[in-house]
Amino acid sequence: MAESKLHSSVTFPSISKCESHGREKHTVVADMDGTLLIGRSSFHYFALVAFEVGGMLRLLFLLLASPLAGILYYFISESAGIRVLIFATFAGMKVSDIESVGRAVLPKFYSGDLHPETWRVFSSCGMKCVLTANPRIMVEAFLKEYLGADLIIGTEISTYKGRATGLVTSPGILVGKNKAEGLRKAFGNTTPEIGIGDRKTDYPFMNLCKESYMVHRTPKVQPVSQDRLLKPIVFHDGRLVQKPSPLMALLIILWIPIGFILACIRIAAGALLPMPMVYYAFRALGVRVTIKGTPPPRPEKSLGQTGVLFVCSHRSLLDPIFLSTALGRAIPAVTYSLSRLSEIISPIKTVRLNRDRAKDADMIKKLLKEGDLVICPEGTTCREPFLLRFSALFAELTDELVPVAMSNRMSMFHGTTARGWKGMDPFYFFMNPSPAYEVTFLNKLPGDLTCGAGKSSHEVANYIQRMIAATLSYECTSFTRKDKYRALAGNDGNVVEKPRKIAADKVMGS
Structure with a gap:
């Protein structure tokens, strides 16, 4: 030297x-x-x-x-x-x-x-x-x-x-x-x-x-834009939205007790009030819900109409709840990896997917005969402006598909986690001083672009992914649930179920 x-x-x-x-x-x-x-x-x-x-x-x-x-x-x-x-x-x-x-x-x-x-x-x-x-x-x-x-x-x-x-x-x-x-x-x-x-x-x-x-x-001096890194940061974890300076750290510590009480009030309002009133209750409690587009009308069973399948981008486990809030009626959702606590406080019916393709398909078909249904085909949430790969199963089950672009904004806490206890996700989201959700209903998928018209399920899933990405100005990726959990938690994100004696129509996500 x-x-x-x-x-x-x-x-x-x-x-x-x-x-x-x-x-x-x-x-x-x-x-x-x-x-x-x-x-x-x-x-x-x-x-x-x-x-x-x-x-x-x-x-x-x-x-x-x-x-x-x-x-x-x-x-x-x-x-x-x-x-x-x-x-x-x-x-x-x-x-x-x-x-x-x-x-x-x-x-x-x-x-x-x-x-x-x-x-x-x-x-x-x-x-x-x-x-x-x-x-x-x-x-x-x-x-x-x-x-x-x-x-x-x-x-x-x-x-x-x-x-x-x-x-x-x-x-x-x-x-x-x-x-x-x-x-x-x-x-x-x-x-x-x-x-x-x-x-x-x-x-x-x-x-x-x-x-x-x-x-x-x-x-x-302005920091380097993230697109100049060797690879984009698609996945990240942690509860804090902002980098905690000493002042911000103090504010977080002082806010958490107040925010938790406020979160409990907001969650109680969503769970206990009739769904048509939830939008107004959220607004009064500082939760902003923006609705764009024209949602489809409720299906008429007397006319033999089956429900539509709302295909949503996945930002948090609250996506189906805010979709229901926007519609003014509770829409059941198929879920995976939902905590027991989230099951209990959920204001809508949730039905567990068990990752068995045949069983999941049969369950979804039965639910659609009863009415509308929500599904998030990404299988897991993503915080950044990216959409993960859409599972194509949903496209095989119905041609009544309505894409919905979901986005949210949080100023203090993230309402998702890969490493922590998912039961706290809704609490952390509602602990933000003024959290916001934007629900954008896109046009129902034309018949000639569905599987019924000869399109493959992957073509349909990819087309809807591109539609939602274009609406949100997001980027489509081929990453999956496993990619996310391997990057953040060092596992595949699979949930090991403990047998529980609960009636089939009462089972929710776990």
């Missing part, structure tokens, strides 16, 4: 001066906070781990410890301040839970803070290394999967019997000389071509590179 230069005598050029062309065979080494990321504070990401793993009380503990961490960080030692954040966040947590948040939650927030100039240089190089004071367990999944990093050298947390102790292993927090030593250990006698940092404590490792550049604070 090149000899370290005297820190006081070195002035590094701005990252904007770095040429990014012809770097395919070069190695880049970059810091993370303030360098790869626009934000210089890592509190937001520790707060996400604290809340998603430890809940409100752990977030409160971190918030109370943050003033001490700030004083140590800015006036005494960066290392000491980060140690406080790590202890307050990780002490006692299962390592597997921290890894899960690092894989399923943090990438969404990290990707929204990516520095454009650093990414321009970083992405142009053939070999990419990140040196960071952050715990490697938090950042590794994002850096490797979405930024293409080949090597991550970060702070290593101490563990005992599968749990984090809140301490760190030798050599401690990777700041200053520890970063330089980590770089020497990883590269040996090889000298990286480019080093990128943003503060004086990055000078030791930057001095070990052939070229070094500084990322200066630029208040108006």
Whole structure:
């Protein structure tokens, strides 16, 4: 490695001066906070781990410890301040839970803070290394999967019997000389071509590179758009919508008790009031429901009419309920992976799909003879502007198909989860100060585009998927339920049923 230069005598050029062309065979080494990321504070990401793993009380503990961490960080030692954040966040947590948040939650927030100039240089190089004071367990999944990093050298947390102790292993927090030593250990006698940092404590490792550049604070810099990442973030988990700054963390803690009471009132209104009144009750309680398009009339059984099948995009388990709210009448829904609590509080009839194609088809046909029905052929929810692959079974069962584009907006909490308890999904949705749903009824599918006219079920399903995607300005994908759960929860998302002695017409999703 090149000899370290005297820190006081070195002035590094701005990252904007770095040429990014012809770097395919070069190695880049970059810091993370303030360098790869626009934000210089890592509190937001520790707060996400604290809340998603430890809940409100752990977030409160971190918030109370943050003033001490700030004083140590800015006036005494960066290392000491980060140690406080790590202890307050990780002490006692299962390592597997921290890894899960690092894989399923943090990438969404990290990707929204990516520095454009650093990414321009970083992405142009053939070999990419990140040196960071952050715990490697938090950042590794994002850096490797979405930024293409080949090597991550970060702070290593101490563990005992599968749990984090809140301490760190030798050599401690990777700041200053520890970063330089980590770089020497990883590269040996090889000298990286480019080093990128943003503060004086990055000078030791930057001095070990052939070229070094500084990322200066630029208040108006805009983060990289997510379509420039190596792959789009289609799936992500976690309850928080916004990155929790200290002020936002405080607001979340203060709001949760109030929001839970409000959620219970809203849920009770939806479950106990007659469906024609639910729309007005929701509006009075701050839940905005926007209805677009013209829904079909109720089927007339006396004329031999069967029900229509409403084919919906799937944003949360509340989609069928808000569809019923928009129609002013309860529409039964076929479901999968619905919690027992959600069954109990549901204001509409829900019928479980058991993933047996023949049995599911027979059940749906019987329900359509009784009246209208709702189905979400994606099989699971997606938060981002994408539609998952539509299962084609529904298209084989009826030609009376009405596509419905569902979308929702939340400001504080997500009403879906892949890793957590699904029974809390409706509560988290209604805990938002002013949640919103938009229900757009599209035209009934013409007869010549149905299976009855000779179209295959896959053609029909794909056509409806494209219709809904165009309405919402979403992108169609071929991802499935299994893809989502493998990405977020490390399983296939299958629910193991426990036998229950419940009458067949009373069984709901599980």
